[in-house]
Amino acid sequence: MVIPFAYMLGASFKLNNEIYELSLLPREPTLDNYRRLFERSGFPRWFGNSLLVGTLVTASVLFFDSLVGYTLAKFRFRGRYVVFVAILSTLMIPTEMLVLPWYAMAKTFGWLDTYWGIAFPGLMTGFGTFLMKQFFEGVPDELLDAARLDGLNEFQVWWHVAMPLVTPALSALAIFTFLGNWTAFLWPLIAITDRNLYTLPVGLASFSGEFQTEWEMVMTGASVATIPTILVFLLLQRYIIRGITLSGLKA
Amino acid sequence: MTTKIGRTGFWLAAILATALSWTGAARAQVEIEYWQYTFAQRVTAIDTLIKQFEAANPGIKVKHTHVPYDDFRVKIAAAIPAGQGPDVVQLFYGWLQDYLKAGLLQPLPAKDFSAVEIEREYFPIVQQMKVDGKYYALPTAVRSLALFWNKTLFKEAGLDPERPPATLDELVDYAKKLTKRSPNGDLIQAGLTIDMGGQDHHWLREVLVRQFGGAPYSSNNKTVAYNTSAGVNATQWYIDLAAKQKVGQIGFLTDGVTAFRSGKAGMTIDGSFRLGALDGQKGLEYGVAELPSYNGVKANFASYWVNGITTKATGPKLDASVKFLKFITTPEAMELWMNTVGELPARRSVAEKDANKNHAKYGPFIRGLTYSYATDFVNETAQRKVFIDMVDKVALKNVPTKDAVAQAAAEEQKLLDGFYNK
Amino acid sequence: MLPPQRTARPGGAERRVTRQLSELTIGQKRAIWAWAFLALPVVFYIAIRFYPTAEALRASFTNWNIVGRMQFIGGDNYARLAQDPAFWNVIGNTFAYLGLGVPISMLLSFVVAYHLDRVRFGHGLLRALYFVPHLTTAVAMAWVWRWFYQPPPVGAFNVWLTGLGIAQMPFLRSTTQALPAVLAPAIWAGIGFQIVIFLAGLKAVPRTYYEAAAIDGAGAWRVLFEITLPSLRPTIVFLVVTSSIAYLRIFDYVYAMTNGQGGPLDSTKPLVLMIFETAFKHFEMGYAATQTVVLFAILLVISLVQLKLLRSR
Numbered sequence: 014m015v016i017p018f019a020y021m022l023g024a025s026f027k028l029n030n031e032i033y034e035l036s037l038l039p040r041e042p043t044l045d046n047y048r049r050l051f052e053r054s055g056f057p058r059w060f061g062n063s064l065l066v067g068t069l070v071t072a073s074v075l076f077f078d079s080l081v082g083y084t085l086a087k088f089r090f091r092g093r094y095v096v097f098v099a100i101l102s103t104l105m106i107p108t109e110m111l112v113l114p115w116y117a118m119a120k121t122f123g124w125l126d127t128y129w130g131i132a133f134p135g136l137m138t139g140f141g142t143f144l145m146k147q148f149f150e151g152v153p154d155e156l157l158d159a160a161r162l163d164g165l166n167e168f169q170v171w172w173h174v175a176m177p178l179v180t181p182a183l184s185a186l187a188i189f190t191f192l193g194n195w196t197a198f199l200w201p202l203i204a205i206t207d208r209n210l211y212t213l214p215v216g217l218a219s220f221s222g223e224f225q226t227e228w229e230m231v232m233t234g235a236s237v238a239t240i241p242t243i244l245v246f247l248l249l250q251r252y253i254i255r256g257i258t259l260s261g262l263k264a
Numbered sequence: 265m266t267t268k269i270g271r272t273g274f275w276l277a278a279i280l281a282t283a284l285s286w287t288g289a290a291r292a293q294v295e296i297e298y299w300q301y302t303f304a305q306r307v308t309a310i311d312t313l314i315k316q317f318e319a320a321n322p323g324i325k326v327k328h329t330h331v332p333y334d335d336f337r338v339k340i341a342a343a344i345p346a347g348q349g350p351d352v353v354q355l356f357y358g359w360l361q362d363y364l365k366a367g368l369l370q371p372l373p374a375k376d377f378s379a380v381e382i383e384r385e386y387f388p389i390v391q392q393m394k395v396d397g398k399y400y401a402l403p404t405a406v407r408s409l410a411l412f413w414n415k416t417l418f419k420e421a422g423l424d425p426e427r428p429p430a431t432l433d434e435l436v437d438y439a440k441k442l443t444k445r446s447p448n449g450d451l452i453q454a455g456l457t458i459d460m461g462g463q464d465h466h467w468l469r470e471v472l473v474r475q476f477g478g479a480p481y482s483s484n485n486k487t488v489a490y491n492t493s494a495g496v497n498a499t500q501w502y503i504d505l506a507a508k509q510k511v512g513q514i515g516f517l518t519d520g521v522t523a524f525r526s527g528k529a530g531m532t533i534d535g536s537f538r539l540g541a542l543d544g545q546k547g548l549e550y551g552v553a554e555l556p557s558y559n560g561v562k563a564n565f566a567s568y569w570v571n572g573i574t575t576k577a578t579g580p581k582l583d584a585s586v587k588f589l590k591f592i593t594t595p596e597a598m599e600l601w602m603n604t605v606g607e608l609p610a611r612r613s614v615a616e617k618d619a620n621k622n623h624a625k626y627g628p629f630i631r632g633l634t635y636s637y638a639t640d641f642v643n644e645t646a647q648r649k650v651f652i653d654m655v656d657k658v659a660l661k662n663v664p665t666k667d668a669v670a671q672a673a674a675e676e677q678k679l680l681d682g683f684y685n686k
Numbered sequence: 687m688l689p690p691q692r693t694a695r696p697g698g699a700e701r702r703v704t705r706q707l708s709e710l711t712i713g714q715k716r717a718i719w720a721w722a723f724l725a726l727p728v729v730f731y732i733a734i735r736f737y738p739t740a741e742a743l744r745a746s747f748t749n750w751n752i753v754g755r756m757q758f759i760g761g762d763n764y765a766r767l768a769q770d771p772a773f774w775n776v777i778g779n780t781f782a783y784l785g786l787g788v789p790i791s792m793l794l795s796f797v798v799a800y801h802l803d804r805v806r807f808g809h810g811l812l813r814a815l816y817f818v819p820h821l822t823t824a825v826a827m828a829w830v831w832r833w834f835y836q837p838p839p840v841g842a843f844n845v846w847l848t849g850l851g852i853a854q855m856p857f858l859r860s861t862t863q864a865l866p867a868v869l870a871p872a873i874w875a876g877i878g879f880q881i882v883i884f885l886a887g888l889k890a891v892p893r894t895y896y897e898a899a900a901i902d903g904a905g906a907w908r909v910l911f912e913i914t915l916p917s918l919r920p921t922i923v924f925l926v927v928t929s930s931i932a933y934l935r936i937f938d939y940v941y942a943m944t945n946g947q948g949g950p951l952d953s954t955k956p957l958v959l960m961i962f963e964t965a966f967k968h969f970e971m972g973y974a975a976t977q978t979v980v981l982f983a984i985l986l987v988i989s990l991v992q993l994k995l996l997r998s999r
Binding site for chain 3: 021077080081083084088089090091093096098099100101102103104105106107110111113114115118133134136137139140143144147148150151166167168181182184185188189196214217231232235238
């Protein structure tokens with residue numbers, strides 16, 4: 014499972030004369046690539062930018078997608094199915110086509126070359142809404158009704174009663190949203206011209222040229238890029254375990 | 265009375281002075297944007313040129329933006345229709361038609377860029393930048409192809425490391441000596457790289473086809489002309505390198521550049537842009553030679569990146585853009601470019617200086633420029649793919665070469681027709 | 687004698703509103719809350735997704751090429767697409783990615799998640815290891831896999847095959863093997879995602895069900911088919927639909943492993959790559975929009991069909 018990843022990691026420690034050899038470990042390991050990455054490229058900045066935008070978008074998605082998913086799962090009202098299918102259908106539109114209208118929109122509102130400009134298309138997603146809806150369906154209505162009888166309003170019922178019951182799904186959603194944002198390439202590339210605002214994938218792409226690619230730098234950059242995602246994952250997976258305890262209390 | 269006139273006069277003078285200083289200030293700060301794709305040495309070269317230009321033109325500031333290569337065109341495609349983007353823009357010469365079709369460029373003002381002067385000064389291939397009598401872009405540098413050979417592997421194979429092959433027959437001969445296979449017959453060292461996705465399609469199109477007695481296109485570039493016995497023979501010769509002579513293999517070590525860089529290929533056909541990367545490759549000792557001749561025919565393929573002025577630049581920005589473009593195409597700029605980027609000067613006078621013409625690494629490329637052709641691409645990506653597919657059909661689907669060439673010619677003709685008959 | 691006193695009552699208009707509010711059923715009140723929650727999201731989706739899609743739909747009936755006027759050309763783009771053999775080839779490839787990718791990835795990820803769920807030690811680490819491929823950029827991983835697919839003595843897979851006495855495979859250099867070869871790293875990278883979702887779903891199955899089954903003396907297979915899988919129904923529905931959409935939209939790995947060509951001889955080219963080329967290499971935005979509309983239609987139909995099938999049973 015991990016072998017290809019190990020090769021990538023190994024390659025990041027190789028100089029370019031060894032990069033084409035198939036060995037897992039370099040003969041002359043070097044930190045040169047890492048040094049170049051951190052000192053001479055804009056890597057630290059790109060890293061920070063990706064982190065900022067990723068956090069912003071993930072927070073927004075967790076809030077709004079859960080709210081909408083909950084509404085679609087637990088409320089009966091006219092037009093419910095239509096709204097659900099409409100939101101789901103947004104998953105099917107490839108970004109490639111939306112990019113030009115988004116660009117025009119961002120330009121009109123002055124969002125180009127801003128963090129907001131990178132973030133705005135991803136603040137709510139059909140994917141997250143779908144996921145949360147499925148998980149909220151498993152929440153027993155009796156609990157919600159009990160809370161309502163206790164005098165909580167609908168928002169409080171959602172926030173205090175329903176949300177804690179779906180933490181495994183929230184963790185999963187957080188991980189995937191963060192990850193999706195971390196590796197997003199096409200839109201950040203178009204929305205940003207100022208090199209100081211580049212996100213990580215866009216920055217890493219500058220190692221690829223017209224005719225050649227500095228593979229050792231790509232491998233190094235990619236290796237470092239996976240670190241936060243691994244961390245986020247390791248951090249959040251504990252909440253998935255917590256989910257067991259909570260669901261056990263239901264009976 | 266006097267006080268009133270005095271006061272009015274004072275205010276008038278003040279307003280006048282402010283107005284004058286404003287226009288003065290406005291005149292002093294025109295900002296134009298230059299965009300190119302990210303290539304370390306070119307970025308450095310442009311930065312240096314910008315510094316020199318701004319020093320000589322205190323009223324103009326040039327904002328330099330560079331974009332990763334893969335998405336350079338995407339960025340431009342998104343920016344210009346939205347009124348953003350560059351005033352002066354870099355583009356590959358082969359994209360000129362696309363850019364014109366998309367209305368991205370304006371013609372260079374004839375009084376600043378006279379056709380007569382351009383045609384006298386620059387290599388003939390630059391004339392392709394002339395459409396309907398107007399020039400739309402100019403290069404600072406050009407590139408051509410050459411034969412690269414690995415001196416270490418030559419020595420190992422018993423060949424003279426300072427004597428590269430001069431004809432196609434010698435090329436095959438040497439390649440055979442440089443090919444190494446495992447006991448199972450698997451290729452472990454290629455004599456010559458075979459990579460249509462690299463520069464080989466240019467080699468086949470402009471060089472081999474001519475050397476076998478044909479021509480790739482008609483004189484007005486609108487008709488495909490390689491569907492002849494000459495074209496078929498050239499293609500067959502190329503395919504036989506892998507199929508019959510067995511001196512290489514498509515996809516060996518993923519691509520030709522990788523194979524040569526890693527020291528697992530004896531020779532490769534590549535462009536001058538490769539020099540920088542190879543120089544940086546630890547442990548690689550290589551030489552550069554003019555492309556091998558055949559039947560006494562020498563030919564080469566040249567390509568170049570040009571700079572043009574976009575439709576976005578008007579008024580003072582247009583003037584500033586014209587000045588900037590002129591600056592980066594002066595002989596001095598070209599010398600600087602050659603020393604920083606390693607690309608060949610687009611002006612003959614600079615390129616053909618003895619020091620440059622006889623340079624160990626640049627020399628073969630420069631000498632090749634005198635007999636090169638630059639294909640008038642309407643869609644370089646698609647036309648390259650036609651050749652890649654042509655060879656793959658023969659190699660993977662056993663289509664007879666004659667048929668594959670005929671199909672390729674038809675496909676390419678469709679591309680040309682689709683463009684010219686719009 | 688005076689008429690009986692009337693108790694004070696609110697004035698006319700207020701009385702009407704109060705009566706209206708109190709006459710609202712709980713259902714109607716909830717509906718108002720629902721729409722309140724949905725208000726901002728609906729605006730967002732319209733502005734960010736639907737309006738641009740409408741723009742794209744409009745563009746599909748024009749011959750727009752980024753700059754210059756959009757000329758309405760009716761259904762010409764659609765006709766051109768229908769008559770283009772390259773398009774049908776691409777459709778075939780896209781469905782091949784779907785038909786191979788979804789079942790294989792669902793099966794693999796479920797098996798792994800199922801066993802991972804039961805592991806006591808190093809659970810977290812194991813889970814992280816399975817997830818790692820999903821975290822790394824397609825470009826970097828594609829490069830590594832391309833080396834694996836090389837002929838011997840360089841390519842690990844072929845070295846292994848020939849070691850077992852099997853003939854070496856051309857993989858990326860074959861028009862029949864290339865598609866599965868490109869699909870493999872995409873599956874490899876994607877199952878991490880499916881495993882994590884399955885794990886979340888497995889954890890949400892109430893323990894009491896398992897305890898009851900244990901008391902009944904049910905065997906592992908019965909538990910699996912009668913308790914686990916049915917409880918996972920929402921999870922499975924979600925994964926099938928999202929995975930289908932993902933495989934129908936495959937792009938990164940194909941692009942990275944075939945130098946953006948979709949070859950050899952277009953044997954690996956999916957629809958999204960065709961769209962990308964049409965839009966950003968040929969600058970034919972109108973035609974690209976047409977292709978997107980087709981993609982959208984396919985995705986919509988497949989998803990609706992799946993939702994219906996998987997839920998009605």
